Structures are given as structure tokens and as C-alpha cells.
Amino acid sequence: MPAPRTAVPDKTLRTLVSDIFVAAGTSREHADTVSDVLVWANLRGVDSHGVSRVPRYLELFDKGEANPRPEIVVEELRSALAVIDADAAPGPVALSLAMHQAVSMARSSGVAWVAVRGTVHTGAIGYYTECAAQYGMAGLGIVAGVPNMAYTGSPVAGVATSPLSVAVPAGRHPIVLLDMATAVIALGRIAQHKASGRPLPEGAALSKDGRPTVDPAEAAIPLSMGGAKGAGMSLVFELLASGLTANPIVSSFHSGKPEGRRHRQNAVLLAVDISAFTPVDQFRAVVDDTVDAIKQLPASDPSQEILIPGERGARTFADRLTTGIPLPVPLVRKLCEQASALGAPVPEGLLSE
Amino acid sequence: MPAPRTAVPDKTLRTLVSDIFVAAGTSREHADTVSDVLVWANLRGVDSHGVSRVPRYLELFDKGEANPRPEIVVEELRSALAVIDADAAPGPVALSLAMHQAVSMARSSGVAWVAVRGTVHTGAIGYYTECAAQYGMAGLGIVAGVPNMAYTGSPVAGVATSPLSVAVPAGRHPIVLLDMATAVIALGRIAQHKASGRPLPEGAALSKDGRPTVDPAEAAIPLSMGGAKGAGMSLVFELLASGLTANPIVSSFHSGKPEGRRHRQNAVLLAVDISAFTPVDQFRAVVDDTVDAIKQLPASDPSQEILIPGERGARTFADRLTTGIPLPVPLVRKLCEQASALGAPVPEGLLSE
Numbered sequence: 001m002p003a004p005r006t007a008v009p010d011k012t013l014r015t016l017v018s019d020i021f022v023a024a025g026t027s028r029e030h031a032d033t034v035s036d037v038l039v040w041a042n043l044r045g046v047d048s049h050g051v052s053r054v055p056r057y058l059e060l061f062d063k064g065e066a067n068p069r070p071e072i073v074v075e076e077l078r079s080a081l082a083v084i085d086a087d088a089a090p091g092p093v094a095l096s097l098a099m100h101q102a103v104s105m106a107r108s109s110g111v112a113w114v115a116v117r118g119t120v121h122t123g124a125i126g127y128y129t130e131c132a133a134q135y136g137m138a139g140l141g142i143v144a145g146v147p148n149m150a151y152t153g154s155p156v157a158g159v160a161t162s163p164l165s166v167a168v169p170a171g172r173h174p175i176v177l178l179d180m181a182t183a184v185i186a187l188g189r190i191a192q193h194k195a196s197g198r199p200l201p202e203g204a205a206l207s208k209d210g211r212p213t214v215d216p217a218e219a220a221i222p223l224s225m226g227g228a229k230g231a232g233m234s235l236v237f238e239l240l241a242s243g244l245t246a247n248p249i250v251s252s253f254h255s256g257k258p259e260g261r262r263h264r265q266n267a268v269l270l271a272v273d274i275s276a277f278t279p280v281d282q283f284r285a286v287v288d289d290t291v292d293a294i295k296q297l298p299a300s301d302p303s304q305e306i307l308i309p310g311e312r313g314a315r316t317f318a319d320r321l322t323t324g325i326p327l328p329v330p331l332v333r334k335l336c337e338q339a340s341a342l343g344a345p346v347p348e349g350l351l352s353e
Numbered sequence: 354m355p356a357p358r359t360a361v362p363d364k365t366l367r368t369l370v371s372d373i374f375v376a377a378g379t380s381r382e383h384a385d386t387v388s389d390v391l392v393w394a395n396l397r398g399v400d401s402h403g404v405s406r407v408p409r410y411l412e413l414f415d416k417g418e419a420n421p422r423p424e425i426v427v428e429e430l431r432s433a434l435a436v437i438d439a440d441a442a443p444g445p446v447a448l449s450l451a452m453h454q455a456v457s458m459a460r461s462s463g464v465a466w467v468a469v470r471g472t473v474h475t476g477a478i479g480y481y482t483e484c485a486a487q488y489g490m491a492g493l494g495i496v497a498g499v500p501n502m503a504y505t506g507s508p509v510a511g512v513a514t515s516p517l518s519v520a521v522p523a524g525r526h527p528i529v530l531l532d533m534a535t536a537v538i539a540l541g542r543i544a545q546h547k548a549s550g551r552p553l554p555e556g557a558a559l560s561k562d563g564r565p566t567v568d569p570a571e572a573a574i575p576l577s578m579g580g581a582k583g584a585g586m587s588l589v590f591e592l593l594a595s596g597l598t599a600n601p602i603v604s605s606f607h608s609g610k611p612e613g614r615r616h617r618q619n620a621v622l623l624a625v626d627i628s629a630f631t632p633v634d635q636f637r638a639v640v641d642d643t644v645d646a647i648k649q650l651p652a653s654d655p656s657q658e659i660l661i662p663g664e665r666g667a668r669t670f671a672d673r674l675t676t677g678i679p680l681p682v683p684l685v686r687k688l689c690e691q692a693s694a695l696g697a698p699v700p701e702g703l704l705s706e
Contacts, residue, residue, distance in 0.1 A: 078461070078626070080432065081626070108432070113464040153650075153657055154650035154659055155651065178586065180582045232533065236521065240521065243631075243636050246630070250646055272434075276430045278596075289601060293604045294511060
């Protein structure tokens with residue numbers, strides 16, 4: 001049974017989350033970055049990657065696995081290559097910096113590949129690739145993390161549900177924004193099924209003991225999208241993101257050493273300067289024409305609109321900017337309690353209903 | 354009923370194919386490149402992308418859609434960005450050049466993104482990404498082509514089965530080589546099911562009139578891997594590969610103009626200089642450790658080995674180097690006939706059995 005919801009204006013939520021992070025020890029700048037990334041996910045309707053993650057960041061600060069005062073080091077290795085040592089900074093801090101670095105370098109070199117070593121919880125990586133698209137560039141991103149998904153042929157958590165995101169700017173249409181896990185259904189979505197009681201599709205998850213299940217309460221290990229394809233993508237993302245930063249996660253996880261199970265992530269972000277190839281307006285026109293062509297395809301079900309990656313999110317974003325973000329009341333209560341406990345201000349009237 | 358097969362040594366096959374291309378009007382250098390790429394696919398067991406494609410290239414030459422004497426132009430746009438105008442060169446010619454260009458530029462800039470405009474039939478793109486890995490770099494590639502796969506929510510060919518490939522060098526293990534279509538099963542594999550009479554898996558294809566089917570004889574339109582995920586990947590590959598080269602394929606295809614249906618492809622290849630990040634030997638060790646960790650996972654079926662992307666292909670490659678490439682007799686006969694018709698030499702004893 002889903003919990004009752006209350007609509008919270010995005011600004012209120014951003015302030016609350018930023019205040020919590022400052023109270024937990026981060027700088028205001030970092031707190032604002034984290035809250036912007038999390039609230040962006042809620043605005044887009046990706047609630048699994050939104051402010052519901054705040055308690056987890058606080059827990060990671062408490063355990064010393066995330067660093068509220070990181071000394072982040074940016075190293076430009078070549079004209080188009082940089083590595084950012086995140087010093088266990090929250091993902092939104094490290095990856096926002098990384099994409100700005102990539103955009104800045106791509107202005108001169110045309111493309112830039114920025115690797116991030118040792119961050120935690122990147123949030124929805126579409127935020128960072130969209131950022132590149134807002135600068136008129138193409139943005140690409142991959143993340144590697146601690147195994148939580150089955151690898152083809154094995155019934156245990158072998159690799160991570162590592163996401164891929166690609167964003168390109170359009171003209172009349174919203175930014176085309178693909179942001180997908182390599183799992184059939186990522187863990188956050190399984191949790192949403194559990195909350196609502198809806199069964200999972202076949203072939204999406206295994207139980208803790210490795211049996212296929214459609215019961216979200218029993219589902220523990222997501223299966224990879226397209227079988228060996230999704231598992232293979234996850235594995236090469238690990239090799240790229242963790243291999244290049246010399247910070248292996250998968251092999252360390254399976255080594256049996258306790259530190260191998262510690263939460264951490266590596267990432268790669270790319271920006272491509274479209275204007276080096278073609279006038280950006282001409283590129284936007286190609287994107288618009290392509291989007292139009294796809295949306296005008298004959299529909300399998302005439303009552304169902306054909307959707308472009310990121311289209312639903314852009315609409316939800318516009319809606320929620322106006323109507324507020326519908327959050328489960330227990331989550332809002334929990335955030336308010338955490339704010340109080342840390343001595344951060346709690347917005348008035350947030351739980352008046 | 355599958356046709357009887359005959360084992361052909363790779364060198365014999367390479368010579369035959371190269372001679373056919375020279376007789377069809379290409380330079381010996383280009384002919385050798387095409388034959389190497391096609392025979393590589395056969396050696397790896399990817400027979401759908403091997404020498405069975407020769408007749409199709411010849412047909413494209415005849416129709417003027419592929420150019421046996423292309424004037425290929427390489428333009429370095431920025432330190433890490435280049436575009437290659439392929440002038441309708443066969444894909445193996447354009448993409449081999451593109452990956453060598455990428456590797457060369459990545460040596461100084463760290464990463465290079467090389468876009469290819471207007472080629473035909475790229476072959477198995479794992480060939481090019483593996484090439485980067487052989488230079489101790491990471492290689493990535495995507496291709497955009499003429500729509501032949503359903504886009505989610507529509508029962509017609511909306512987007513292409515555009516592949517993604519990633520290759521990284523290992524140490525003790527073979528190069529890790531992911532090379533996957535964005536379809537559940539690509540058209541070449543459907544043809545193999547048809548030849549052998551094996552039914553397709555559920556959810557892999559539609560019939561010509563848009564009905565789901567598992568009958569390979571009826572299957573006409575592949576479905577995308579992971580539903581909206583594979584379709585979205587294909588769409589963003591089109592926007593990257595065709596948008597950046599200002600050579601749209603999908604929108605042109607759906608415009609209704611006859612030239613929009615003409616076979617052509619665009620591509621993007623990337624090389625990343627691992628040594629800019631970390632000593633390559635250290636990277637290889639991470640890859641080896643990760644491969645070991647995955648292969649040692651508990652197996653769902655103890656009689657089934659857990660495989661790494663590219664592992665089976667590397668083994669088949671080693672086997673077929675020794676035992677020859679098992680080709681259907683009718684295909685070998687057809688190649689010999691085409692060679693004869695073009696006045697190219699036909700190796701003796703090829704069809705002696």
C-alpha cells in the first residue's frame with residue numbers, strides 16, 4: 001500500500017536538503033550542488049534517485065565512507081583527458097565538477113574524457129549529461145559501482161547496475177536524454193514496486209537465494225538487461241571507469257576482503273563540442289527532425305504516445321515546477337527529523353496536512 | 354535444414370575475397386582491408402558479418418551506392434576530434450582508417466573521437482575497437498544505419514539495430530571485447546535461425562505486418578534489447594553519429610523520399626590512451642583480476658562456464674586459425690562464381706569435396 005503523499009515546492013525541498021548537508025558538515029556550495037542534483041531527479045519523476053537518498057548520504061558520512069569536506073584534486077593529464085580524485089565526495093559534487101571540467105576542456109580539444117576516482121552515490125547521471133547539452137554539447141556518462149546485479153550465468157551479485165547516459169541538445173524539442181541502468185529494472189524501481197505492491201515483470205530479478213521471482217518483496221538481485229548484453233556493458237563500464245582510475249571495485253568486492261564491500265563509485269564523463277563539427281543550430285535541426293520522425297511512426301496502440309528518451313521526464317519537470325513534488329509523507333517526516341536532529345532549520349508548514 | 358559446410362583456411366579465404374574486390378575495382382590496399390575485416394568476423398565465429406556479405410558489397414558497387422575508388426577526406430577539427438568523409442567507401446576501409454586516426458590522435462590528446470560520414474556496411478565493429486586494444490588503448494565504437502528495428506511503441510522499422518562496441522586490453526586473458534547490436538537478436542542471427550530452423554526467443558522479432566513471432570521464416574523486424582533501452586540507445590547513436598556528421602539517416606528514411614532508403618552508415622570511433630592515466634601493465638592487471646573474479650562466480654548451472662565478452666570469439670579465432678573456417682558450401686560456390694564472373698583467380702581445390 002503506497003504511503004500518502006504531500007506536494008512540496010522544489011525550492012522548499014532544495015533549501016531543506018541543502019541545510020541538512022550543511023548541518024552534516026559540508027560547505028554551502030557542496031550542499032547546494034547535492035540538493036540541486038537530488039531535487040532535479042525528483043522534478044524529472046526519477047524519485048528513486050531523489051531526496052529519498054539523503055538518509056543514505058548521512059549514513060555514509062557517519063560511517064566515514066563519504067567525506068563532507070573532501071579535498072578534490074583535478075589533474076589534467078592531456079589536452080582532452082583529466083582525472084578527478086574525489087576524496088569520497090558525494091557524487092553530485094564530484095560529477096558536477098567533472099562535467100564542467102569536460103565542457104571546459106572540450107571547448108578547445110573538441111572532446112574531453114574526465115574520469116572520477118572514488119566518489120559515492122552519483123545520483124541520476126542524466127543531470128550531468130544534460131548539463132553538457134545545456135552548453136550546446138553532447139554529454140555522455142557511465143558509472144561503475146559495487147556489485148548488486150547478477151552476471152549472466154551466475155545467480156549472485158556479480159556486477160553493478162551501472163548506468164549509461166547520453167544527452168544531446170534539440171531545438172523545438174526538449175534535450176534528448178537517455179539515462180538507463182544496465183539492469184532490466186534498477187534497485188530503486190524494484191523498491192517502488194515493493195511500495196506499491198505491483199509485481200515485477202518476468203526476468204527482472206532473482207531472490208536472495210538466486211531463484212527467479214516477480215515478487216518485489218522477495219526480489220534481491222536485479223537481472224541484466226538483454227542478458228549477456230547488459231551484463232557485458234556493466235563489466236566494460238567497470239573496466240573503463242575503475243581500470244583507468246586504478247581503483248577496481250568488482251575484483252576488490254569479490255576478493256573477500258571486508259573493505260571490498262565498502263560503497264564507492266567511479267565514473268567517466270565526456271563532453272563533445274558539437275560546434276567543432278557543424279553549426280549547433282544545424283545539429284539541433286537534425287535532432288528535431290529525427291524526434292519528429294520517431295514520434296510520427298505508426299503506433300502499436302493508437303492510445304499510446306511514442307516517447308523519446310527524456311521526454312516524459314521533461315514534462316514531469318515542467319509539471320512539478322508548478323504543482324510541487326509529490327513526496328511520501330513518511331519521507332518528508334524523516335527529512336524534517338534528520339534536519340532537526342542535526343540542528344538545521346525545518347521549513348514551516350511542510351507537514352501541515 | 355543447414356547447408357553442408359566446408360572448412361576453408363583463413364588465408365585462402367582472405368586471398369579470394371581480396372581478389373574479388375580488386376576485380377570489382379578497388380585498390381589492392383582497400384581490398385586487403387575489407388577481406389581482413391570480413392575474415393576476422395568469420396574467424397571469431399561471427400559468420401553473419403563475415404564473407405557472406407561479399408555479394409552485398411558487390412551489389413552496392415553495381416548500384417553506385419558504394420564506391421570502389423573513394424576519395425576519402427580526413428579532417429582534423431581539433432586536437433582530439435576528427436571527421437572522415439568516407440565518400441561511400443566500404444565500411445572496413447573507412448573505419449580502419451578512422452580507428453588508426455583515433456589511436457594516433459589519442460597518443461597526444463589522450464582521447465580522440467573520430468566521426469565517419471557516409472560509409473556502407475561497417476562489418477563487425479569489434480574489429481576496430483580490438484585494433485585500439487592491440488595498441489594498448491581502450492577502443493569504443495558506435496554505428497548508425499538505415500532503420501530496420503522497431504522503436505518501442507511502434508510495429509514498423511523505426512530505428513536501426515545500431516551496435517556498440519568496447520574493447521580493452523588484458524594481460525593473461527584475451528582482449529575484453531563487447532560487440533553488441535541494440536536489438537535482442539540482430540538480423541544476421543535471425544537469418545542463422547532461419548537457416549537452421551531453430552525458433553527465435555519470445556520478444557525478439559515482429560513479422561512484416563507487425564505481429565510478434567518466434568518463426569524465423571516470418572520474422573522481419575527485430576525488436577530492441579530491453580524495450581525502450583535498446584531503442585533509446587539506437588536513437589542516441591543516430592543523433593551522435595549522424596547528427597555530428599550532418600548526415601541524418603533516420604529522419605531522411607522516414608521522409609518518404611526514395612534516396613532516404615538508400616543504404617548508408619555513419620559511425621563514431623574513440624580511442625583512449627590508457628597510459629595517460631596509469632601504466633598499461635597495471636591496467637591489464639586490473640582487467641585480469643576482474644575477469645578472474647567474474648569467471649570464479651558461482652555458476653547457475655555448474656556445467657556452463659561463465660563467459661567474458663569476447664572470450665568465446667577469441668577461442669573460436671584460435672580454433673579456426675588451425676582448422677579453417679567452416680563455410681556453407683553454397684556460399685563458397687557463390688564466392689567462386691562471383692570471382693570467375695569478375696575475372697578474378699579462383700583458388701584451386703576450394704570445392705573439391
